[in-house]
Amino acid sequence: MSLKPKRVDFTTTWADLKETVKGVVTLGNVPHTIWYNRFSDVYSLCVAYPEPLAEKLYQETKKFLEEHVKSLFIQVNGTSEEQLLTVYYTLWQQYSQGMDYLHKLYSYLNTQHIKKQKASDAELLYGTLSYESPEQMKEIGELGLDLWKKYMIEPLKADLLRLLLGGIHCDRTGQSLYNEKSSTIQGVIQSFVSVEEYKKKNTLELYEAVFEGPFLEATGEYYKQEASRLLQECTISLYMEKVLQRRDEEDLRSRKFLHPSSYSKVRSECEKRMVADHLAAIHNECPTMVQQELQQDLRNAYALLKSIPGGLTVLVSHVMEHIKQQGLRTVTNLSGDNIAVQFVEGMLSVHSKYKEITNTVFSNDQLFSSALDMACAAVVNHRFNTKQNCRSPELLAKYCDTLLKKSTKGGSDTEVDDKLTQCITVFKYIDDKDVYQAFYSRKLAHRLISQLSQSMDAEEAMINRLKQACGYEFTNKLHRMFTDMSVSSDLNNKFNLLNKDRMIELGLNFSIYVLQTGAWPRQVCPTDFAVPQELEKSVQEFEDFYRLQFNGRKLAWLHHLSYGELKLNYLKKRYFITMGTFQMAMLLVFQETNSVTCGELMEATKLNSDQFQKVLQSLVDSKLLAVTSDTVEVFQPSTVISLNMDYSNKRTKFRINNTIQKETVQETETTHSSVNEDRKMYLQATIVRIMKSRKILRHMVLIQEVLSQSQPRFAPPIGMIKKCIETLIDKQYLERTPNSTDEYSYVA
Incomplete structure (x- = not known):
């Protein structure tokens, strides 16, 4: 084949080419020789001398395709209603395949003539031009699809839509469709998409206008009636x-028949109705579902409501409550006696139970996780008496104490470690973390x-957990306590x-x-x-030693926190008893005598009346000492106290509880009072820090900043913040601005 332009007889060449085009479009038998010769004919017409005949070739091809599609329309339109979809789909498959071949045959015309005349992709995507412009030429494959849309789909769309909706309705109502009909329905619907796939934008415009819109409307109407019927026949659970x-059936149906762009729209329409x-x-x-904890019903309700805007609000609020x-x-x-254990383990059981429900029933949805957190926080920080402090921080601290101190009932190290880890769950819900820290x-x-x-190791691990939850500042003092124990050990060695x-x-x-x-x-x-005479030398020697080591420290x-081990030699058996220093001092008075009066005992120990009564009572209760007179509530100075020479115990080594170290209501109140004082100092420091960086702030903005920064430690009352602001004004850290009484400035 010569590539040199030459004179070409269009009529003769087109006559031969037309026959081949007809065979290609109808998927007829086109010999390879003729197929390759027609490539040459297309090329020759496009580069003909003296005038290229590409435009004329395009117009003749367009005319032929128009007539061909019109003839196919007559063929489809003449069939019975039962066969219309099948005939349409069969002809569409033939035509679309034929157009693919024809597009390749006209490749030279497409690339060298039509593409050069077409607007660029950028103009089509972002400009004002469209494929529907009369002057806009289309490549042969695109032209064939456009003609199919114009002369086949447009005239038949009402009939096609009616038959398609009818077929899908049959599928919905349980009337089984044979596989061939199902694939026909899918193919016809897909043809609405395929005829415009060549477009650069709005490729689904025809599909949405001809089929999707009416289909969604029909779907909505069907499920509207279906919902009304089911509500009359079923309980809400069913x-x-x-x-x-x-909904699941409709999802499968969508994937069976529709374009993927319609899947979510169909589901949304179903859920809406x-x-x-x-x-x-x-x-x-x-x-009812929440109160009775009907998990399957709750799971179903969640699955249905989560896709509806605001649909979960009511369910979440009921679950939280x-x-x-x-x-x-x-x-x-x-x-x-074990209120702390009951409280913490009860709270953990509630949290564990509903955490499991949140994960399994509500798929760990953030809304329900937040509801669980808010509900648990409300329980942990609930005050059964508004005039009293919340007891949760104190109870949690006591629970941790029972786990960490030596106990015959203590579990394995792994069990203790697991329980301490769970304690952090309750700890995170506590608002007054500084109260917990104090206890x-x-x-x-x-x-x-x-x-x-x-x-x-368990002690340090617990402190590290608290540090991870609240930061190093929160556990700084706790770490220093451990440091002191280590330093004290070195001091003792020295x-x-x-x-x-x-x-x-x-x-x-x-x-x-x-x-x-x-x-x-x-x-x-x-x-x-x-200090007993037996201890005086040791105390004095250590003070001298410490003064040399650290000059200036006091x-x-x-002594009320000290303890010692005393050996009893006056009984039939020897006993080694660990006791508080006050108790030990009192027993050491009996080194020289077997009995003394309370007045003499008090004079020897120098204890005040309150502490003397407690210490003596503890020794009498332990039966080491005996009261010779009748038992009275308060020991009188003349009351005679003597050693119990008949004392016996199964154990030869044991400890007597130091009653002074037992937690009392007064000490609990003292702890809360101490926390309140610390809070005032913390708030004042926070206010100064904020004002130093911001210089000028309005009252409400300052309050919000303080609340935000204090949140990790405690939730301060607004009244306390206001008093701290007034205190700082009195101390001349802050002042009210001249322009407004509602605004503060930092005094540098």
Whole structure:
């Protein structure tokens, strides 16, 4: 074949080409030789000399295709209604395949003539031109599809739509469609998409206008009637199951017949008619489902309501209120000695139960997770008496104390570790975390000083958990308490080595803990105390040693927290008893005598009346001492106290509880009072820090900033913040601006 332009007889060439075009479009038998020769004919016409004949070729081809499609339309239109879809789809398959071949045959015309005349993709996508412009030429494949739309789909669209909707309706109502008819319906619907796939934009315009819009309307009407029928026949529980079943069936039907762009629209229409239009009926059933914890019904309700805007609001509120009520019922009216255990483990059981429901029933939806958190927070921070402080921080601290201190009933290390990890769940819900910190600090101090910790590793692990939850600042003092214990151990070693070098004999095993005032809970010895003669030398030697080690530091002895081990030699058996220093001092008075009066005992120990009564009562209760006179509530100075020479115990080594260290109501109130003072200082520091950076702030903005920064530690009352602002104004850290009494400025 020569590529050189030459004169071409259009009539003759077109006559031959037309026959081939007819054979290609109808999928006839076109020999390979003729097929390749027609490529040459198309090329020759496009580059003909002296005038290219491409335009004429395009027009003749268009005319032929128009006549061909019109003839196919007559063929389809003449068939019976039962066969119309089948004939249409058969001819469409033939025609669309033929147009693919024809498009390839005309490839030179498409690429070298038509594409150069067409607008660019950018103009079509973002400009004002469209394929429907009369002057806009189309490539041969596009032309064939456009003619099919114009002369086949447009005239038949009403009949096609009616038959398509009828076929899909039969499928909905359970009338089985044979596979061939199903594929025909799908193919006809797909033809509405395929004829415009060549377009750069609005490729689904015909599909949406001819089929999707009416189909969605018909779908909505069908499910509107279906919903009304089901509501009359079924309970809400069964209705929800039926709706989910219908929705799933419709999803499968969409994938069976429709274009993917319609899937979500069909589901939305189904949900709108069967759920959104009857939202009140489902919402009215929510209280029953939630109260009875009907998990399958709740799962169905969630599945239906989650896609409706605002549909879950009512269900979420009922779930939150139910969890709150269950929690309050669990932690209300607790009694006995283990209230802390009942509270924490009861709260954890409620949280665990509804966390599981949230995960399995509500697919861990954020709305329900937040509802669980808010409900648990409301229970944990609930005040059964508005005039009293919330007890949750104190109870949680006591629960942690029971896990961390030595106990014969303690579980394995793994069990304890798991329970301590779960404690953080309750801790995160506590608003007044600083109150928990205060009580936890007191309990930790007691465990460390009395050597009651079950495991130092468990202690440190718990503090690390608290640090992860609230930050290093929250646990700073707790870490310093551990540091003091380590430093004290080193001090004892140095003290013992120094005594050994100086050949000083103390006559007993003596060890101390030196505790920083700022790190440990505030402690003041509640009474004067005369150190027993047996301890005087040890105390004095250590003070001298400490003064040499740390010049300028002052030691304040906390004898009420100290303890010692006393060996009893006056009985049939020897006993080794660990007791508080006050108790030990009182027993040491009996070294020289078997009986003394209370007045003499008080004079020897220098204890005040209140502490004397408590310490003496503890020794009488333990039966180490006996009262010779009748039992009275208060020991009188003349009351004679004597050693119980008949004392016996199965154990030869044991501990007597130090009653002074037991938590009392007064000490609990003291802890809360201390926390309140700390809060005032914290708020004042926060206000100064905010004002220093912002310089000028309005009252409400400052309040909001303080609330935001205080939230991790506690929820301060607005009144407390206002008082702190007034205090800072009095201290001249802040001042009201001249322009407004509602605005503050920082005084540099």
